[in-house]
Amino acid sequence: MKQGDIIIYACVIIGAGIGLMLDQAFPGVLVGLGLGYLIKVGIYKDKDK
Incomplete structure (x- = not known):
């Protein structure tokens, strides 16, 4: 399991x-999913380049 996925799950x-x-x-889960994805993208966007 990747570390970025753990951030989303948490x-x-x-x-x-x-x-x-x-x-x-259910709305709480959806908000958490959205925030988790945004945090993952924010943390790992520099490592893709």
Whole structure:
């Protein structure tokens, strides 16, 4: 498993936890997925070049 994937999974789990506290788990998962992807791209964009 790549380190970038771990970042996305962690953000999804955190988003789901926050969503469960607000009684909206699925939107929390989607927000976590989006933020995880943006964080991954931000961290690894310089390493692709």
